[in-house]
Amino acid sequence: MTDLSTHPTQLASAWLADFATVLERQDVDAAVALFAPDSYWRDLVAFTWNICTQESPQAIRTMLNARLADVKPSKFEIEGDATEAGGVVDAWFTFETAVARGRGHLRLQNGKAWTLLTTMTELKGFEEPTGTQREKGAEHGAQKGRKSWLEKRQHEAATLGLTDTQQPYVLIVGGGQGGIALGARLRRLGVPTIIVEKNERAGDSWRKRYKSLCLHDPVWYDHLPYLPFPDHWPVFAPKDKIGDWLESYTKVMEINYWGSTVAKKASFNEATQTWEVQVERDGKPVTLRPRELVFALGVSGYPVTPKIPGAESFLGQQCHSSKHPGGDTWRGKKCVVLGSNNSAHDICADLWEHGADVTMVQRSSTHIARSDSLMALALAGLYSDAAVKSGVTTDRADLIFAS
Numbered sequence: 184m185t186d187l188s189t190h191p192t193q194l195a196s197a198w199l200a201d202f203a204t205v206l207e208r209q210d211v212d213a214a215v216a217l218f219a220p221d222s223y224w225r226d227l228v229a230f231t232w233n234i235c236t237q238e239s240p241q242a243i244r245t246m247l248n249a250r251l252a253d254v255k256p257s258k259f260e261i262e263g264d265a266t267e268a269g270g271v272v273d274a275w276f277t278f279e280t281a282v283a284r285g286r287g288h289l290r291l292q293n294g295k296a297w298t299l300l301t302t303m304t305e306l307k308g309f310e311e312p313t314g315t316q317r318e319k320g321a322e323h324g325a326q327k328g329r330k331s332w333l334e335k336r337q338h339e340a341a342t343l344g345l346t347d348t349q350q351p352y353v354l355i356v357g358g359g360q361g362g363i364a365l366g367a368r369l370r371r372l373g374v375p376t377i378i379v380e381k382n383e384r385a386g387d388s389w390r391k392r393y394k395s396l397c398l399h400d401p402v403w404y405d406h407l408p409y410l411p412f413p414d415h416w417p418v419f420a421p422k423d424k425i426g427d428w429l430e431s432y433t434k435v436m437e438i439n440y441w442g443s444t445v446a447k448k449a450s451f452n453e454a455t456q457t458w459e460v461q462v463e464r465d466g467k468p469v470t471l472r473p474r475e476l477v478f479a480l481g482v483s484g485y486p487v488t489p490k491i492p493g494a495e496s497f498l499g500q501q502c503h504s505s506k507h508p509g510g511d512t513w514r515g516k517k518c519v520v521l522g523s524n525n526s527a528h529d530i531c532a533d534l535w536e537h538g539a540d541v542t543m544v545q546r547s548s549t550h551i552a553r554s555d556s557l558m559a560l561a562l563a564g565l566y567s568d569a570a571v572k573s574g575v576t577t578d579r580a581d582l583i584f585a586s
Contacts (some may be wrong), residue, residue: 191265196276200295203259211247215240219295228303229285288586311371339559344377344471354473356446359388362479366438367408379444380427385433386426393507395533396422399525403566406577510537513571523549
């Protein structure tokens with residue numbers, strides 16, 4: 184017969200109950216005592232309105248002293264069953280704060296918290312219109328002057344950002360997958376948003392790369408909010424397929440996406456508490472006045488080209504990997520690729536396949552791992568078909584990764 188007092192779910196439930204009790208009475212010392220000497224609390228917005236990790240009981244104490252009175256956490260409840268492996272209890276839970284609802288993950292070791300993750304999932308009063316809260320769509324009965332869905336969308340496109348009374352609350356500079364995903368979230372929440380992107384179409388940041396490019400992360404890692412890739416989607420998606428998906432996604436999610444638009448200048452008006460952003464859209468100047476300004480320019484958005492003596496007088500062709508036209512233009516030529524990361528390997532292979540004599544130059548030693556080995560040893564537990572079948576969705580995998 185199983186001893187319920189030592190069952191993982193009971194252990195996690197008991198810890199959460201103690202945690203909730205001491206937080207409710209704002210007893211910081213008692214809360215810190217529930218953590219192991221080597222412990223970590225990672226918070227995504229819920230407690231700190233930031234993304235940060237407290238890396239010791241003392242750091243946890245400092246954070247709670249600063250934030251506990253405002254946060255007012257409550258209603259900690261186990262979600263599903265906890266598990267145990269190697270002396271570590273894993274448990275999911277939900278909770279609330281004064282202004283939000285959240286989800287968290289807990290690891291216990293010897294009855295103490297080893298790691299704690301707290302994340303905000305929604306603000307009270309600003310829930311997404313899903314499930315029973317979704318819009319009806321149809322407007323039954325007769326009503327003079329009503330506008331169809333298309334007419335409303337056309338009016339929004341013609342006025343948002345283009346009139347003084349219809350300004351975006353949020354302006355996102357950069358229309359790659361990060362900007363698009365944020366735009367979709369804000370659209371769901373009813374926040375007027377415009378994305379500006381220098382390329383003509385959504386997805387061009389992928390389409391305009393070298394033609395052999397594929398994503399190096401597996402499909403389960405790359406889902407966008409609300410619309411996962413179809414279950415026949417390749418594990419490593421080709422760049423043009425991703426480009427078309429991003430363009431389709433912006434249309435389906437009804438995102439206000441301004442292509443061929445360059446942000447020129449931004450300044451903050453202290454009196455009105457708004458930004459004034461000068462953009463050039465299709466060659467014409469437009470002034471936008473959002474309340475919030477987001478830069479979503481990507482982790483690899485700016486080409487890094489080393490300064491090489493003599494490059495200015497070199498008679499051969501030179502280009503950054505972001506401008507590589509494809510190996511078929513290099514047939515029979517001698518080529519040098521500077522660098523040894525993913526793009527360098529992709530381009531060297533592309534050149535060799537098209538009959539070029541190619542040499543890779545690397546500054547220091549490069550760690551090389553087989554894709555199959557990375558999939559099996561590093562990602563399979565979180566991002567794979569097997570993970571999905573065991574209940575580890577992309578949302579859950581992302582939280583485990585963050586924890």
